[in-house]
Amino acid sequence: VFEEPSISLFALEHCEGRELHLEDAVNSVLNKDLHFYTQSVWIKSGLWIAYEGSNFLGRQILLVPNEIPNWTAFSGWKTIGSIRPMKQPAVYIRIRNRAQDEYLTVTGNLADARTMSVCISPYSGKDTQIWHYCRGLFKSKASDTCLDVIGGRDTPGAKVALWTEHGQFRQKWRLNRNGTISSYLSDELVLDVK
Secondary structure, three states: OOOOOEEEEEEEOOOEEEEEEEOOOEOOOOOOOOOOOOOEEEEEEOOEEEEOOHHHOOOEEEEOOEEEOOHHHHHOOOOOOEEEEOOOOOEEEOOEEOOOOEEEEEEOOOOOHHHOEEEEEOOOOOHHHOEEEEOOEEEEOOOOOEEEEHHHOOOOOOOEEEEOOOOOHHHEEEEOOOOOEEEOOEEEEEOOOO
């Protein structure tokens, strides 16, 4: 599961009531600032480790994307003491268009991001078709630039280009179970080649 971690803890059963949304580790869910007693959990993406105690101590449970309507019935614990996403390795992949059996490829002058573009082309075995996926970013191995939705437009047909990493949502992507790649701007926007 290569996804950016996202989880919501709820103060009531059935994922209702006050919500605490997390994307990073929290060493004490019960601390004076949060003071949050978890009754239900929605693991939206990524793998998470829940700890019974604060500071990542005590019994542990591995959590996968799922909804847990009653935390106590599921775990036997009164609440979650601390929680963290499981670190996942960076991966290098080729992105293939199934319909055309061609690969997402960087073209243009690799030394100048303004002249580069992406297209699909037959398999070449070159670094211009290899992508590093980590923290939601697709970074070209050949140019060290990221796939970026031009202007951050969350509308169908928005153009995609390569740009220097800035980490905004317009550069973040999800690998979906059905093989599609969707933008963080909207789950409805998937990477497509025209």
